Amino acid sequence: MTEIGIGIVGGGYMGKAHSVAMASVGAVFGTRLRPRLEMIAASSAESAERYRAAFGFRRAAPDWQALVNDPGVEAVIIASPQGTHREIAEAAFASGKPVFCEKPLADTMEDARAMVQAAEASGLPNMVGFNYSRTPATQFARKLIAEGALGDITWFRCEHSEDFLSDPATPFNWRCSGRANGNMGDLAPHPINAALALTGPIAKVSADLETVHAERPGGTVDNDDHAQIMCRFANGAMGHIYSSRIATGRKMGYAYEVFGTKGALRFDQEDQNALWLYEAEGPEATRGFRKILTGPAHPDYEPFCQGPGHGTGYQDQIIIEAKDFLEAIDTDQPVWPTFRDGLAVAEVVEAVMASAETGQWTEVRQ
């Protein structure tokens, strides 16, 4: 076992999640690289110090530059707002450090492309944070599809629905402004990533976006509340993606259905430890969707618990990410999803925005 000094930029929602993950991943997965919580940075030295104490880091950084350049920091996790991702990532690669960057890769296509270039030029491990694809259930779904359990995919549907802005009386806040903070920037990347992971590249899209509650107490909203996307995949399959921040009653509605010639899968993140599988075989009378509870037979479950059906949770997804990032560093092998995979998601977002603008089917740049 070898120690590795971890630096995290950001101590909010995701900064905390990655801190906890780095504190426990060694014990959970018995990784060869053992994280040392070396340094944390935030928007000010004061807040960094607060996070340091709270999460158990050795040192607080005055700013992200100091963190990235510190010799004790051997790998960087970026958990600050997307507008900051590019320069932090570029600086980290420049100083020879692997980077894990929260989704979405960047604010703009230009930034996202630059980040991929920097990552690939550096030859260093790079990874983007699509945590929902790391539940044991969804990893297993991906495996089943890859192995052909569903036959040829004919229909894919995915949604990511939450309701944090469903009440028109909720005041204007930072999420209400800027394309990257809108539903397409913030939520849609998750189901788009699911689409790519489960059904493969998307060839073209036709999309519709809407700002349902344009006026809120305190300001005028300038980004989208929800969006729908009709897709044609490269393999010919049809699909639909919906994402929303105004879906009253839906809390973590990351849900997908995949239909194929031989079977089907259904999943809803609100019940993340169940995967529903239908196999078109055996007597008609005993066919049905099977509620498979995750357990040691599924990817990355056993390290959390020897017992099937005991279940993993949100935080565990981040621990799995941490394990994969450490392994990428340790083995110097790329790990899905890389920055390039993050860019592929951004390209779909780009095509969606264009299609919504023109009302036309729009090809996705590969």
Add this chain to the structure above:
Amino acid sequence: MTEIGIGIVGGGYMGKAHSVAMASVGAVFGTRLRPRLEMIAASSAESAERYRAAFGFRRAAPDWQALVNDPGVEAVIIASPQGTHREIAEAAFASGKPVFCEKPLADTMEDARAMVQAAEASGLPNMVGFNYSRTPATQFARKLIAEGALGDITWFRCEHSEDFLSDPATPFNWRCSGRANGNMGDLAPHPINAALALTGPIAKVSADLETVHAERPGGTVDNDDHAQIMCRFANGAMGHIYSSRIATGRKMGYAYEVFGTKGALRFDQEDQNALWLYEAEGPEATRGFRKILTGPAHPDYEPFCQGPGHGTGYQDQIIIEAKDFLEAIDTDQPVWPTFRDGLAVAEVVEAVMASAETGQWTEVRQ
């Protein structure tokens, strides 16, 4: 109570269902008009006689013309293929008889429009068979929405998914040919009707159709296997409709979700006695989707059973239709959905076909 002589054209899937419904509706609902199973017609005199005996009609008709013109037949139910609907309906109205016609109204727009004209010119009761909108759950959903329980509707999603052609090895049959027999002709009218009933008129659509399994043993398929439709409703709401006959594992996947500013509804016909309601009120900690079991507190349930949660089934929907048709005749009041409502569904189908052809958003003719 007064007897009324019923004539049914067709003794297949739906012809039987309407025969049973007419045999029991009086006892179930205590209708004032009491059906007498007077006459049944089919594609031949022989098959008509077989149906007569099986279902308990007094007489078999040599053909539908004889049935329509028979003085003992006082109301006509059309349960023969859509290609036959127009002439039977026109003849029935011409001889002064109310008509119930199975969905879809007709094979072509021209026929559908002619049928509406004939119906309205006659001033006679006319009704089209969208049975799924008659479950106690869906009737109640419609009522809740109309009363404003969900606030303003922001998102509507509906599907009708079955899998009777999901296996590519299923041989070519009559369903594989002719627009009216394809998914858009056969299945899509149900969810489109749900959209209109629950969220109101659709202003425009953008749609995608596909024949997934074009070659089947025995022939080349010339109609669609599945289709998706993005909608904008007249009230501004966004929506999506999907229908499929190749959705492996889905048997009666008529399912909808309606999201509004104050609440949401979810329903799946595969569990037709449950309606899921979320109300955005009360303490956050006790909010959730509520599984409401149908019971005497819901429309048209109590005549089937005094006990809540005891449940109604497919056949009961047809009995409810029968009751409503008899009441329309008895009171001489139009009953939803009339032929005009059936035409409204057909207009959406028409716009969908055009949009799928051009890849453009297409307005729905109102």
Add this chain to the structure above:
Amino acid sequence: MTEIGIGIVGGGYMGKAHSVAMASVGAVFGTRLRPRLEMIAASSAESAERYRAAFGFRRAAPDWQALVNDPGVEAVIIASPQGTHREIAEAAFASGKPVFCEKPLADTMEDARAMVQAAEASGLPNMVGFNYSRTPATQFARKLIAEGALGDITWFRCEHSEDFLSDPATPFNWRCSGRANGNMGDLAPHPINAALALTGPIAKVSADLETVHAERPGGTVDNDDHAQIMCRFANGAMGHIYSSRIATGRKMGYAYEVFGTKGALRFDQEDQNALWLYEAEGPEATRGFRKILTGPAHPDYEPFCQGPGHGTGYQDQIIIEAKDFLEAIDTDQPVWPTFRDGLAVAEVVEAVMASAETGQWTEVRQ
């Protein structure tokens, strides 16, 4: 096809259900014997006349004696309170007529035993109304178990929970008095019948009964509100039965679980078209409870609908009973459950009452 004159005693909850069933069973099942709704009796000639008109019978009987003795009545259905069952049944057998009797067979053990004797002495078809065992799902469950799909049964749990008396403020009514009207008399026979049907004879019981709300506005309750029963089956399996009329929130909570060495079944009547099957075979990773939707592949489903997943309801159970009763008459073969089977249920009730009294395990008289 041959007509058969049906006489029904009682026009309340179940009297109506059997009337509707007899009106539609011929068309649904194509039975050889075709019911003619000949005569109905009730507690007075006036109410009988009201029911006659409502349900479409030819004649109203002044009292049950007239009905039983009428030559036009060729089979008798008893849907009057349990206190009346014995004398009506005995009279019917005496005049040579097959009898269908609603559950429970009788008010007292003595009556139940006398009824079995009368039935068997007459050699006439006799049947008791445990409708819940006639859903396609439960018939299929029984078949699966009988065929060994679950291996040896190790644990059986069943409940029948409703909440019509859960509110202590509900005034005293006729259900609150008399053993036969209490939970053990009224509800428990259903799950006990399920236990016998699915797992076989019960050898001994240990039970607990309780009147939770002894004082109600208008009177003192003298029968039980809920009861639980530990069982040992003749085949060695352990089991538990619970029934309640005060289970707040449960509407039709007739639910069972059957565990065996090779698999398990779960069912809840509140979702009567789904049967959950677990088979302990195949790779661990894809095992799970399968939600089987009823369809044409299951017993007695197809006559109601050709489409799987379209679902049957409460009234359909009674139609299936009607079909089985008519077939028993037509073929002169006994059909489960006979009066003797109804007595077997009563013997369990008797043992439960004794056990609850003494606090001891009590053997069930076979």
Add this chain to the structure above:
Amino acid sequence: MTEIGIGIVGGGYMGKAHSVAMASVGAVFGTRLRPRLEMIAASSAESAERYRAAFGFRRAAPDWQALVNDPGVEAVIIASPQGTHREIAEAAFASGKPVFCEKPLADTMEDARAMVQAAEASGLPNMVGFNYSRTPATQFARKLIAEGALGDITWFRCEHSEDFLSDPATPFNWRCSGRANGNMGDLAPHPINAALALTGPIAKVSADLETVHAERPGGTVDNDDHAQIMCRFANGAMGHIYSSRIATGRKMGYAYEVFGTKGALRFDQEDQNALWLYEAEGPEATRGFRKILTGPAHPDYEPFCQGPGHGTGYQDQIIIEAKDFLEAIDTDQPVWPTFRDGLAVAEVVEAVMASAETGQWTEVRQ
């Protein structure tokens, strides 16, 4: 913040879980006491060293005695087999250290009582590991009941069903011998604890136990496979508890239902992030069981994730235990469940064994 040196005895299933919990609890909950993974002991020095390296402890102990007496160990967690609990706990209290002990408290009643005495005599914090009562859902259930949301409890049902020994071909192993390793010793304490926590003390029980598969490859089983318990609670409520290690298909079937005069709750650990609440209020037509997804509005959820519906898992329960144990130490306040609460569970087990022996209702020693 202050560091505290933690010593853990055992590095198996639960030893690992507590190690991970202690590594992450500080970052998750921001506890004032910050665990330092000081020392781990196991059945040999070698295995202790292996665990040390794997989980990130500073030192491995040659045996538990060394650990308990080490000055760097300031609190002890016992995660070794129940036969060892007593002497380790007594030694730890003797050296002035707070103790967290895995369930069940001990192998025998005598040991359990001695441990309570030692704990209480020491005046030191002591806690027993009933992790399932620490999910946000179950903590919230307890709170709802305590606040009277269900009114008076009338019926409580709980089960803990797994299937790790459901296959009769599974060879004899250590779990197959010794009362403490049987279903009653191993699994039943969880649902019994739930009963006490949710409904209060149990006054008397009547129980049935069974060894279903007495002969296994490699040996004769001498403890129970499953057991059922009828209860009367001190508050008068009736209840039933079932536990099983042979419930084919059930993986983590810790499930309960609590019915009261004003409402009801249902929960199943296999879907641990959902709590089903029925409130008997408002219009009948919109009543139903509500699926409440856990979120920041529920106890101990927010530290894991700011988003509702994102879910917690098995490991998180142990982190919550760790937080509560640290707080008990920090504040010197007892925290439920103490050793005395663990003894209360053992007293019920004791009464169950006696009842199963005699076939009589048996009072529970309080």
